[in-house]
Every structure is written in C-alpha cells, then in structure tokens.
Amino acid sequence: MIDFSPPKPIKQMNNVVETVAVNMMRPVSRYFDENEHEIPWDFINFMHTAVKSMGGISMAPDEKKEKKKDADKKKKKHPPIGYQRLAHMVEMLSWGDAGMYLCVPGGMLGSAAVSAAGTPEQKKRFLTRFMGDEPVFDAMAMTEPQAGSDTSAIRATADLDEETNEWILNGEKIFVTAGDKALEQSNGFIVVWATIDTDAGRAGMRSFVVEAGTPGCSVTKMEEKLGIRASDTVSIVLQDCRVPYENILGSPTVKKTTKGFKGAMKTFDATRPIIAAQAVGIARATLELLKEELEKNGVTIRYGTPRQKLTNIEREVIDMEVQLRSAWLLTLKALWMADNKIHNPKEASMSKVIGGDVVVKITQKAVALLGPLGYSRDMLLEKWFRDAKITDLYEGTGQINRLVVARHILGYRGSQLR
Amino acid sequence: MYSFSPTEEQQMLLDAIGRYAENDLRPAAREADEETHFPPNIIEKGWEMGVLQASVPDEYFGFGEHSAVTGVLAAEAMAYGDLSGTLAVMVPNLFVLPLLFCGTEEQKQEHIPPVIEAEWKPYTAALMEPKFDFDPNDLATVAEADGEDYVLRGEKAFVPFAAEAEKMIVYANLDGETQGFIVSADGEGVEVGQRQKLLGLNALPLFTVNLESVRVPQRDRLGGPEGHDFAPIIDSSRAALAAMAVGMSKAAFDYAVEYAKDREVFGVKVAQKQAIAFMIAEMGTEIEAIRMLVWEAAWMLDNGQREASKTAYLALTGAANMAMMVTDRAVQILGGHGYIREHPVELWMRNGRGFATFSGLAMV
Structure with missing residues (x-):
C-alpha cells in the first residue's frame, strides 16, 4: 500500500540527528570552511561515540546483520529500512554541514565496498575496527589523473608475487575523499582499484584493501577545493605497495566476462541515491534559510494562488519546493527499492541526476535572490552554493548518470x- | 512506513484501466480530436470501469470508499490513453465528489444515487472564469443572499458538457469565500453559451455559461446553510489534474522513446545520439519525480496531513511544468514528423500546455 509516512525508528533518529546538526555542525560550519584541512575532532569524537552506540553505520548495511534482522522482522512483518534510514541521516547531517558529514567515521565508500564484496573473514578483519575506542576512517581510491568516470581506463596495477603470496600495487590515485583521515589520522584503510591483467580491460579490474601504515602507500597531496572544505580530498601514490593475498575483494581469476566489474558498479545502486540525499539536505537548508530571510523582509509565499498573481520571488520559491520535494521522494523510492531488493540502477541514477540538478539550481538561485546578503560570507548561503556542486560531480557526474538512465530506459x- | 507499491486491488484496477486506455481511448483519440467528439460508447465503457462508483459508500449506492491515492493512480493510468477521453469519463466526479466531501446528508441522499446508479450522464461543475488571472479562491462570479435564497451572477468558462448537463455545481464568491451551489442546467437564468474552441481538449465539449440572476434555494447550497470549506474540492482537483499530466506525459515519453529507437540517422538510431538520449533521461527522471509528488499529495489528502493542500498545489505546479517540458521534447525528438498530425505527439503538446490553466476540470 502506498505510504509516505517515515517509519517510527527513522522519525526518532531524525530528531536526534537534527539536534547534532543544529548544535554541533552549524556553529562551526564557517570555521572549518575558512580553515581548510583542519579536522573537526570534537564533532568526529562525538559522532564516533554516538554511531557506536547505534551499532555503527555504513553505506552498505552489513548483510549478515540485515539477514538476521530480516528474519526477525519477518516475524513482525517489518520490511527492511536500512538504506532509507541512512538516507535520512545523510540528508540531515548534510543539512547541518555537507563537508563535516563526510568526516563521520566509519561510514564511507571503502567500508561500503568491503560490505558489498568482501568475504565474512574480510568483513571481520576490516570492519570491526570501526567499533573500537578511537574513530577510524575508510576511503575509496578509484579515480586516477586520466581516469574519472571512465573507470575502465584505470592504470594502477596489482601483480601477484607468488613467492610471498602478496599483491604488489603500483599507481597514482586522486580525489580520495577522507584518504588522509583513513591513512594518516587513524588506523583505517582505503580500497584501491587496480587491474590484475592490463590486457583484460574491465574484466581485469579488482579492488584491494590497503591498511593504514602499509609501506609504499603515501598521501602526496591535499586538494584545495571550491567547497566541502572540512572534508579532506587527497592524492595517494602506491609504489611497490605490498598487501596480503587475502586483501583482494572478489575473485582473483580473470574471466572473459565483466561480471566482477558489474558487481562493483552495483555499489552505485545504493551510493548514488545517498549522494542525492546529501544534495537534498543542502538544498533544504538553503530553501529554509531563503524563506526565513524573505519572511523577515515581509515576503510571504502565497501557496495556492495562481502564478499570474504571484511575484517572481514567490514563483521561484514555489518551483524550488517542487524540485526539492520531488527529488527527495524519488531518492527515497530508489532506496526503498534497494531495501526491498528490487533492481534499481535506473532509479538510483535518476535520483542522482535530479538531486545534483536541484541542489545546484536552488543554491545558485538562492544566492542571487538574496542579493548582497546572499553573496556575503556573513551567511552560510554562499558556502552551500559551493558545497552543493560536489553532488553533481562525485559518484558519477550528472552527465554519466544521464547516460546510465538513458541506457536503462532505452x-x-x-x-x-x- | 514508506511504500511505493499499490495494493493488489489497486493493481487489478490499474491493469483494467491500462487495457481500456490502450485498446479503447488511444485508438479513438485522434479522430475524436479532429471530429471534436468522443464516441459515447467509449465514454460509457470507461464509466463502467467504476472508478467513481468504487469511491462512493454503499449508502449512496456506490460500492466502496473514497481514496485519493486510488483516484490519482486511476487518473494517471487512464490519461495515458487520452486526456479528453479521461476528462469526459470522469466528468460526473465533478458533481459527486464535492457532494461526498461537503454535502449535507440530505444532499448526498438526493443527488448522488441518481448519478452513481445510472449509465454515464453529464453531471458537471462550473468553476473557471474567462479572465487571465482566474483564481479559484477569488471568483468574479458572485452569490448574494436574498431572503431564503441565493442569487448567482457572473460568467463561467470551460464548463464540460454544459449543453447536455442535467445538473451542475456552480461555484461563486459569497462574501469572499468560494461556495458551491447545486443548479439545474435548464434553470431560469442559466444561459449556456457557445462551445469553446481551444488549443487542445478538442474532443471534450466545453462551454461558457452565463449566470443571469440565477436563484438558488438555501437547501441547494453545498453543505447547507452553513456552507462548506472549499479546500477539499480544489485539492482534489489539483491532485487529479496533476495525475493526468503524469499519465499523458508518460504516453508522450514512451512514444518518443519508441520512435527514437526506430529512426535511423547517420547509420545509427537517433536514440544513440547523446543529444537525444540525454533529453530522454531527463524526461524519464522528471516524470518519475513528479509522479512521486502527486502520489504523496494524494496520500496526504487521504490521511488528513497538515501540508496536504500545499502539496497538492505544488504537485500540480510541478506537473504542469513537467508536462510542457516532456510533451515539447516528444515533438522535438520526432523532428518535423512530430509536427505532423499523423503522430499523436502534437496533440499531447497542445494538451500539455493546458495543465497550467485547467482548474476544477477533474477530481479524484
């Protein structure tokens, strides 16, 4: 039965996360924007404790746990809501601060890959560290200077040293979100994409877990960015970096099919709508502030009035609300499908397309509509304008996602x- | 608990409507538009699907319970076949649903069963007015109390089937509030004007109606002497029209996709060109996003949510924009062929523009 009410556990969680966003993120939002590469430890330590008490979060909910929950829930007839809950959390944290959200320990793309493709042993080896006393971070190292969305152009190599039974990784990775925190600031890990057969194209592509402190793996550059400055984005060089044989995710043999690669792409079915949730969080923050400021200045929005009678500002705000709400609902649908194991790559990319579009439009319009106030750093609006753009770029640009949507439709x- | 899947019962209804849309409405749509007339047997067949009858409780001779969610799902599925045809089939909604939402018990007993029990008959409503900034909450048609009666004066437009209607609900401005009045179409002072010629909806007979001091007894004021809240009526109308915009846009979208996969250009299919594929991706995305907003609005209406009215307004606003974007692009994807009346896309484009204007032409 069609139902748009959030499940109770999500409602409760949302209240808590909102308190965090209001009290621990917004007050320091400007500071960590102006002081790039400083790390918001107070927030991180708080979140670490909070997340631990909740049993951890991850981009990909732990399947075993989910299965157990599924079994429990079958008795109570509660369908799974893991991704929907995560979407709400990401939306609310991004409403607080999109850069700081990316500093939440233990919930990044590296652990998502391990959750999605790892063996039970690997999950135990790599994921239990997130529940320790200190906050631990993880990251995904996929992009290379010559290979962005075209991941099949990846040149990093992994060669098996049969004598020592180790993989030797070589290559350069860029745009690794939270790579510094994963490798230098905690006992974390990164998941590195490399080819085990340079002639095999996508079929040879595999991912490897590289733990903090592994010789031959170093952070070489911290990027300076347009926005999300509280989050580090780094370059990593792998030079004869040796990792144990067991650190490969997925099968070590190259078959003619691209099944392994497609499996990896499946991660996107969850991560893309999560990025859309981030976009929606920033957009909602923007729209709320815009409406507040307009109201202070005597502009109220007359919903229900024909457009011919509305002012331009009213029409703009109403259109923004339509965009924001419809993008959010499509995102929820994509993740509801993921939770219910309904094949969703089309909807996942659709939500990413519309999420990125909507937040970029809304933040750009809002800055313009508030004139000198919007353009000023006295308010966070100009920051959100800068933060917003990342959601149209990472996890596949808006254009790549349009291609994916079109392929599925056609x-x-x-x-x-x- | 979020869920985006219709119930089994709803799905069965949707399957039936889907077949009707595909096998009856769509094949008749072009000729109906050219001949400005929808075959009555097809309208009757649509009526017999029982969408309205199923939203009326059995005490008024229906066989169900009202649900805006079921209503928008049905409207969306039917409009996939043809918009004029769908509006025609659902015209009695404009009379019955306001009574169901706002009528007194006596009004319901008196007026609903004759519509519900019979074959399709043009019971209708008059809301719109011929002015550029028409506002359903600020009508130019006025109602004035005169002793035990009300006197209505003004000019209405876009009144479906007014010429053959038996009864209609006329909306008028009573002391600043929009109020409905049950009026006999042949009553004194009710002058049905010329059939209107429009950009689209050619198959749907729409008329101007002049109200020359039409006297309405108090018992025919919708909701009785105390009147009624107008919100449920306009909300339902917005949700219905938004749902039809989604269904019709989906039709244009599917047609354009099929064409693009078939048409060769420079040795490939036109859909293989990114310029076209990106348009298609955006059309599909926008339809799905607005569709969810329409569903949410309907769900809010069913569940008495505080933001229901606003959401219905947002849904129609978004759906009107989306319908224009999608239908325009459908024509564009067919290129010059889209401009030719052999293809249905130009018809959808003309109808698509209407959603920015239509008000009170449908209800769910």
Whole structure:
C-alpha cells in the first residue's frame, strides 16, 4: 500500500540527528570552511561515540546483520529500512554541514565496498575496527589523473608475487575523499582499484584493501577545493605497495566476462541515491534559510494562488519546493527499492541526476535572490552554493548518470550508447 | 512506513484501466480530436470501469470508499490513453465528489444515487472564469443572499458538457469565500453559451455559461446553510489534474522513446545520439519525480496531513511544468514528423500546455 509516512525508528533518529546538526555542525560550519584541512575532532569524537552506540553505520548495511534482522522482522512483518534510514541521516547531517558529514567515521565508500564484496573473514578483519575506542576512517581510491568516470581506463596495477603470496600495487590515485583521515589520522584503510591483467580491460579490474601504515602507500597531496572544505580530498601514490593475498575483494581469476566489474558498479545502486540525499539536505537548508530571510523582509509565499498573481520571488520559491520535494521522494523510492531488493540502477541514477540538478539550481538561485546578503560570507548561503556542486560531480557526474538512465530506459548496452 | 507499491486491488484496477486506455481511448483519440467528439460508447465503457462508483459508500449506492491515492493512480493510468477521453469519463466526479466531501446528508441522499446508479450522464461543475488571472479562491462570479435564497451572477468558462448537463455545481464568491451551489442546467437564468474552441481538449465539449440572476434555494447550497470549506474540492482537483499530466506525459515519453529507437540517422538510431538520449533521461527522471509528488499529495489528502493542500498545489505546479517540458521534447525528438498530425505527439503538446490553466476540470 502506498505510504509516505517515515517509519517510527527513522522519525526518532531524525530528531536526534537534527539536534547534532543544529548544535554541533552549524556553529562551526564557517570555521572549518575558512580553515581548510583542519579536522573537526570534537564533532568526529562525538559522532564516533554516538554511531557506536547505534551499532555503527555504513553505506552498505552489513548483510549478515540485515539477514538476521530480516528474519526477525519477518516475524513482525517489518520490511527492511536500512538504506532509507541512512538516507535520512545523510540528508540531515548534510543539512547541518555537507563537508563535516563526510568526516563521520566509519561510514564511507571503502567500508561500503568491503560490505558489498568482501568475504565474512574480510568483513571481520576490516570492519570491526570501526567499533573500537578511537574513530577510524575508510576511503575509496578509484579515480586516477586520466581516469574519472571512465573507470575502465584505470592504470594502477596489482601483480601477484607468488613467492610471498602478496599483491604488489603500483599507481597514482586522486580525489580520495577522507584518504588522509583513513591513512594518516587513524588506523583505517582505503580500497584501491587496480587491474590484475592490463590486457583484460574491465574484466581485469579488482579492488584491494590497503591498511593504514602499509609501506609504499603515501598521501602526496591535499586538494584545495571550491567547497566541502572540512572534508579532506587527497592524492595517494602506491609504489611497490605490498598487501596480503587475502586483501583482494572478489575473485582473483580473470574471466572473459565483466561480471566482477558489474558487481562493483552495483555499489552505485545504493551510493548514488545517498549522494542525492546529501544534495537534498543542502538544498533544504538553503530553501529554509531563503524563506526565513524573505519572511523577515515581509515576503510571504502565497501557496495556492495562481502564478499570474504571484511575484517572481514567490514563483521561484514555489518551483524550488517542487524540485526539492520531488527529488527527495524519488531518492527515497530508489532506496526503498534497494531495501526491498528490487533492481534499481535506473532509479538510483535518476535520483542522482535530479538531486545534483536541484541542489545546484536552488543554491545558485538562492544566492542571487538574496542579493548582497546572499553573496556575503556573513551567511552560510554562499558556502552551500559551493558545497552543493560536489553532488553533481562525485559518484558519477550528472552527465554519466544521464547516460546510465538513458541506457536503462532505452535498453541499450554501453556499446550502443557511448 | 514508506511504500511505493499499490495494493493488489489497486493493481487489478490499474491493469483494467491500462487495457481500456490502450485498446479503447488511444485508438479513438485522434479522430475524436479532429471530429471534436468522443464516441459515447467509449465514454460509457470507461464509466463502467467504476472508478467513481468504487469511491462512493454503499449508502449512496456506490460500492466502496473514497481514496485519493486510488483516484490519482486511476487518473494517471487512464490519461495515458487520452486526456479528453479521461476528462469526459470522469466528468460526473465533478458533481459527486464535492457532494461526498461537503454535502449535507440530505444532499448526498438526493443527488448522488441518481448519478452513481445510472449509465454515464453529464453531471458537471462550473468553476473557471474567462479572465487571465482566474483564481479559484477569488471568483468574479458572485452569490448574494436574498431572503431564503441565493442569487448567482457572473460568467463561467470551460464548463464540460454544459449543453447536455442535467445538473451542475456552480461555484461563486459569497462574501469572499468560494461556495458551491447545486443548479439545474435548464434553470431560469442559466444561459449556456457557445462551445469553446481551444488549443487542445478538442474532443471534450466545453462551454461558457452565463449566470443571469440565477436563484438558488438555501437547501441547494453545498453543505447547507452553513456552507462548506472549499479546500477539499480544489485539492482534489489539483491532485487529479496533476495525475493526468503524469499519465499523458508518460504516453508522450514512451512514444518518443519508441520512435527514437526506430529512426535511423547517420547509420545509427537517433536514440544513440547523446543529444537525444540525454533529453530522454531527463524526461524519464522528471516524470518519475513528479509522479512521486502527486502520489504523496494524494496520500496526504487521504490521511488528513497538515501540508496536504500545499502539496497538492505544488504537485500540480510541478506537473504542469513537467508536462510542457516532456510533451515539447516528444515533438522535438520526432523532428518535423512530430509536427505532423499523423503522430499523436502534437496533440499531447497542445494538451500539455493546458495543465497550467485547467482548474476544477477533474477530481479524484
């Protein structure tokens, strides 16, 4: 039965997360924007304790736990809501501060990959560290200087040293979100994408877990960015970096199929709508502030009035509300599908397309509508304008996601629609 | 608990409506538009799907319970076939649902069963007015109390089937509030004007109606002497029209997708060009996003949510924009062929523009 009410556990969690966003994020939002590369430890330590008490969060909910929950829930007839809950949390934290949200320990893309593709042993080895006393971070190292959305162009290599039974990793990775915190600031790990067979194209692509402190793996550059400055984005060089044989995620043999690669792409079915949730959080913050400021200045929005009678500002705000709400609902639907194991790559990319579009439009319009106030750093609006753009870029640009959506609608393979 | 899947019962209804839309409405749509007439047997067949009958409780001779969610799902599925045809089939909603929402017990007993029990008949409503900034909450048509009666004066437009209607609900401004009055179409002072010629909706007979001091007894004021709240009526109208915009846009979208996969250009299909594929991706995304907003509005209406009225307004606002974008692009994807009346996309584009204007033409 069609139902738009958030499940009770999500409502309760949302109240808590909102308190965190209001009290621990907003007050220091400007500071960590102006002091790039400083780390918001107070927030991180708080979140670490809070998240631990909740049993941890991750981009990909732990399957075993989910299965157990599923079994429990079958008795009570509660369908799974893991991704929907995560979407609400990410939305609210991004409403607080999109850069600081990316500093939440233990919930990044590296652990998502381990959750999605790791063996039970690997999950135990790599994921239990998040429940320790100190906050621990993880990251995904996929992009290379010559390979962004076209991940099949990745050149980093992994060669098996059969004598020592170790993989030797070589290559350069860029745009690793939270890579510094994963490798230098905690006992974390990164998941590195490399090829085990340079002639095999996508079929040879595998991911490897590289733990903090592994010789041959170093952070070489901290990027200076347009926005989300509280979050570190780093370059990593792998030079004869040796990791144990067991650190490979997925099968070590190269088959002619691209099944392994497609499996990796499946992670996007969850991560893309999560980025959309981040976009929606920033957009909601913006729209709320915009409406507040307009109201202070005597502008109220007359909902229900024909457009011919509205002022331009009213029409702009109403259109923003339509965009924001519809993008959020599509995001929720994509994740509801993921929770219910309904195949969702089309909806996942749709939500990413619309989320990125909507937040960029809303933040750009809001800055303009508030004139000199919007453009000033006295308010957070200009920061959100800068933060917003990342959601249209990472986890696949808006354009890559349009391609994915179009392929699914048209029933085309990559070779038919390039 | 979020859920985006219709109930089994709703799904069965949707399957039936889907077949009707595809096998009856769509094949008749072009000729109906050209001949400015929808075949009555097809309207009757649509009526017999029982969408309205199923939203009326059995004490008024229906066989169900009202649900805006079921209503928007049905409207969306039917409008996939043809918009004029769907509006025609659902015209009695404009009379019955305001009574169901706002009528007194006596009014319900008196007026609902004759509509529900019979074959399709043009019971209708008059809300819109011929002015550029028409506002349903600020009508130019006025109602004045005169002893035990009310006297209505003003000019209405876009009144479906007014010429053959038996009864209609006329909306008028009574001391600043929009109030409904049950009026006999052949009553004194009710002058049905010329059939209107419009950009779209050619198959739907729409008329101007002049109200020359039409006297309405108090017992025919919707809701009795105390009157009624107008919100449930306009909210339902917005949700219905938004749902139809989604269904019709989906039709244009699917047609354009099929064409783009079939048409060769420069040795490939036109859909293989990113310029076209990106348009398609955006159309599909926008339809799905607005669709969720329409569903949410309907769900809010059913559950008495505080933001229901606002959300219904937002849903129609978004749906009107989306419908124009999608139908325009559908024509664009067909190129010059889209401009030719052999294809239905130009019809959808003309109808698509209407959602910015239509008000009170449908209810769920």
